[in-house]
Each structure stands twice: as structure tokens, then as C-alpha cells.
Amino acid sequence: MAHALQLRRAVADDLDWIHELRHRVYAKELGQHAPDPTGRLRDGLDGDNVYLVVARGADRLGFVSITPPWAGRYGIERYLTREELPLLTEDALFEVRILTVEPRWRSTIAAPLLMFAALRWIASRGGRRVVVMGRTELLDMYQAVGLRPTGHAVYSGALSFEVLTGAVIELMRTAMSRYAGAVERLRAGLDWQLDMPFLPRADGCEHGGASFAAIGTDFRSLHRRREVVAADVLDAWFPPAPEVAAVLAEDPAWTARTSPPTGADGLLAEIATARALPVEALSVGAGSSDLIFRAFGRWLTPESRVLLLDPSYGEYAHVTQEVIGCHVDRLPLRRADGWRIDPARLAAVTRSGRYDLAVVVNPNNPTGRHLPAAELRAAIADSPDTMRWWIDEAYMGYVGLSESLADLAAVDPRVVVCSSLSKMYALSGVRAAYLVAEPTVTEQLRRWTPPWAVSLPAQLAAVAALRDPSYYADRWAQTHTLRHLLAVDLAAVDSSASIEEAVSNFLTVTLPPDGPSAARLVQECRRSDVYLRDLSPMSTAYEGRTLRIAVKDSAENARIVAAYRTALDALRSGWAAPGPVSPRVPTGMTAR
Structure with a gap:
């Protein structure tokens, strides 16, 4: 060229x-x-x-x-x-x-x-x-x-x-x-030669998950799953509880061909038991994105005003602003404040009465910060009756389920709690989630839920997972240890970078202003089959310098650290090639 x-x-x-x-x-x-x-x-x-x-x-x-x-x-x-x-x-x-x-x-x-x-x-x-x-x-x-x-x-x-x-x-x-x-x-x-793709994603939303392209989205080279470190998505590093694997392996042919319970009654009952909630306050979906699209599509219009945290999970901006076309404002979170969600600022903004919906991801992704339940409850209590709160608790297990606002959501029609079973319970592949809301709210959502919305494998797996809380509590505790060790090892590679652990199953690395961009570092790590997440498209607060790394097991964390070191050396010495790195094409296949 x-x-x-x-x-x-x-x-x-x-x-x-x-x-x-x-x-x-x-x-x-x-x-x-x-x-x-x-x-x-x-x-x-x-x-x-x-x-x-x-x-x-x-x-x-x-x-x-x-x-x-x-x-x-x-x-x-x-x-x-x-x-x-x-x-x-x-x-x-x-x-x-x-x-x-x-x-x-x-x-x-x-x-x-x-x-x-x-x-x-x-x-x-x-x-x-x-x-x-x-x-x-x-x-x-x-x-x-x-x-x-x-x-x-x-x-x-x-x-x-x-x-x-x-x-x-x-x-x-x-x-x-x-x-x-x-x-x-x-x-x-x-x-x-710029550090982003020439074209945006077709749907306009920047997700993680580029690691699966390296494995092969046509599923012809699944052996690559053992070679690729998928730290760009927040899937659990641990396997699901033993009973989950057992129930899925017991008769996979029957599980694959059999229609599930139409309304996921058994799963709803198990969630109600595990969370001490009335079953009438629950609705389930094929992952939290299913629930977000379904609920927001019913509640919001282009005239609706929505408040989001910034930075926060990008799906909410995508759905409200790009899909529905709402008027969206952001509550900025600042690095100087440790990315803390200030409950006083949150209350002051929502007290104005100008919003139809406020979305709070807690613990927040990608900052990993948690707003204590008591402070969030106080902000909600101070808000108008006309405003709805959507509380995303996808990572609450890493803080403690006692911090959940599910009990409030079950009785307050202004509050909805969405909880994915994917990340905390190592069930991302089967797609299962639930929301908690006052029964008149869930009744409306159930009317707009298609039959068989949650697959039979997902229902079986979710029920089995919820029946083994001690297994997951142990894994969540181990995650904190693994995250800290990963942070220490990354800091030893480059003392000029800022490593922030927070409370969830990931950490962030912010590179110095005179160093490579986060996008360049992410691209260079892919040469080692290590996939990390560039947070730059999510918020200007990251200034193009911050990446997120999912916590993996000890062996994969060691590969992450090694790839990070190699990438920094290459970028600083000028050996790295410019421009985006394409996923490796599996042997015997043709790149298209």
C-alpha cells in the first residue's frame, strides 16, 4: 500500500x-x-x-x-x-x-x-x-x-x-x-492508521465481545476458546455451580428439543424463594438486555426525559437515545472524586421533576463504584412520585445481596430493580435475568413478554444456580483476591499507569497522557490473543486513556499481565503496527 x-x-x-x-x-x-x-x-x-x-x-x-x-x-x-x-x-x-x-x-x-x-x-x-x-x-x-x-x-x-x-x-x-x-x-x-475501526458498528452501540470474533463467530474453530483470553467482557472467571453442569448434561438431547415452561413459573418461584420476594413482583427475561428493551420500549417515548450516569453501561444510552430517541441528560462522574456517585447531587438533579426515568447501575459498570443502599434509598425517597427509577444490580453479589433494593422495588411503583444472572452466576451463555417491581408494574410487563422468553437450558441452569448460594459466595470472595493480585501485578509493570480496583469483577487501567492510547494498547494485546476493553467510546471522562480488564483465573491473569507488558514495550519502542488489529483468522479459513 x-x-x-x-x-x-x-x-x-x-x-x-x-x-x-x-x-x-x-x-x-x-x-x-x-x-x-x-x-x-x-x-x-x-x-x-x-x-x-x-x-x-x-x-x-x-x-x-x-x-x-x-x-x-x-x-x-x-x-x-x-x-x-x-x-x-x-x-x-x-x-x-x-x-x-x-x-x-x-x-x-x-x-x-x-x-x-x-x-x-x-x-x-x-x-x-x-x-x-x-x-x-x-x-x-x-x-x-x-x-x-x-x-x-x-x-x-x-x-x-x-x-x-x-x-x-x-x-x-x-x-x-x-x-x-x-x-x-x-x-x-x-x-x-487510526486506532479505531473505519466504520462504526451497524447498530451504533459499542459493545465488548471482540474476543468471540477471534474464536470464530461461525463456531467452526471453537478450540480457539482455550487460546483466547476474553477479558473484554465481564463473564465470570469461574464455572457455574456443579449442579448446573449436571442438570444440563443429564439429557442434553431432551433439553435441546423440549419447549420450556411457557411463563418460566419454576424459575420465578425459585427467585422468589432465594430473594424472599413475592412471586407477583417478578418478571424474567433472556438476559438484562431483553428486559431493558422490553420495559423501556413500553414506558418511554421520544418525548421522555431520561437521566443516566456518565460513565455507565452503554446499553442504556443506546436504547434511550438511539433506539427510542428520548431526551437524555447525564450526571457526570469525575475521576477526581474517585468516580463516586454523589447521593446529594443525584437527589438534587432528580428532585427537579424534569425526568421520567433515572437509571442507576449499582455497582456501576465500568467504574466499579458502589453507592450504599441507604444513600440511594434516601435519594429515591426525595424524588417526585412521577419519576421512575431503574436500578441495575448486575454485579451486586460482589458487594453483598443485603445491599439490594429489591425489597423496595417490590412495594414502590416508582422503583424497578434489574438483576442479571449472567455475570454473578456464570450463566452469560444461557441468558437469564429478572426484574423486581411492584406487582401492577410486573403484571403489565408480563403481558408484553412473549411465551418461552427464557429457554429451557437457561431455566434449568438458573434454578440450579440459585439453589447453591454458598458456592457462589465463595467464588465472589475469591474474585476480590484475584482482582487485587491482578492489580498489583499490573502496577508492577508500569508505575505511571493508574490502576483502580473498585468492588466488582473487573478493574480499570488509565494510561498516562504521554503514553499510548487505550485503543492502541488493546489492539496490541490482541497480538497475544488477550482481549481487553477500551472504554474510550463510553465517555469523554476517560480521555481515550482507560481500559477495563475482567478478572480471570490465575493462569489467564498471568497471560493478561504478560501481554500488557509486551504491548507497552512494543508501543514505546515503535515496533507496534499502526491501525486496528483484526482478529486472527483460524487455520484453514479465509478472511472475508
């Missing part, structure tokens, strides 16, 4: 060319700035900007500048204050600036490619909105791609600009629908 177009992040050697090109275009050609005797036009945000460059071989064609929110300031603030342009106060706002192409390449795809690359880079870092200063004479072009004027005009030298903005979701949707053919042409023959 020596003569293919390259799209890459600028390195130090590119900066002099960027400054020289800016001077030629904005000082000499357009008259926006006065000429500089050095022939270079620098930017006050050079230390914070991210520059993307399109090149062909040794020839640089053009660049675009991105200012991330963690820079703490934007170039547009030279012209407008935050009071004049309130969107500058939004947490996930990125500024796209000074897209510049060499004169002889202006009739090529260089400019559209840089615009698309900027959008993908912003999305990969959790960006939700962009702001742009677009030259007035090119306003039609900006509006055609989905940007909308804010009503502010800016004048700089001989040029006039319109301030435009757009939601990242909508801009990407426009690019992938209205301009699908153009996007494919951009992709043809392109050497994409």
Missing part, C-alpha cells in the same frame, strides 16, 4: 508542515491572519489539539484539527464566551477546526476523508456533540452533512464564519445513510 492514501494521527514531524501550510492558506491566501516573518502560523492550542493527517507516501495532502473537551478550552472562545454560546459548557463537546488541504489536492477526496476521520475519532472518544467555525461561503456544504447554524457569526481578518453544531449520532447517521456510497469510496484503497 505504498501509494495508497494514508489517514493517520499527526506526529512531531508533521507539525512544521501544518504550521507552514496554515500560514500559506490563512495568512497569504485568505487574509485571515497577518503574515508572519517565520512563514509559520502556530496555534495556541497546539499542545492540546489532535491533528489528523491524510498523506500519500511522503506527500502530505491535508490535515484537520480536533480540540477535545479535556483541553479545558476551545479555539472559538477567542470570539465567543461560554455565556454567549452555552453549548461550550457541555461535557462531551469537541471542536473541529482549521481543516486545510494543499491547493493541488482540493478537488480530491482529501477534505471529505478528513471530515469523516474527525467524526470517527470524536465518536471513539465518547464525543456527543461537535462545534465548528465554518466559512460563510461554504455554509451549504456544512449544512449538507448535518451541521446546523447556532445563529452566531464570527469575523476574523478578511473572513467571516458561521458557528455550527451537530450531534455526533446524527452526523454519523447522515454519513452512513445519505453518503453511504461516498463513504465506501473513501474506504477503497485507504491505509487507515
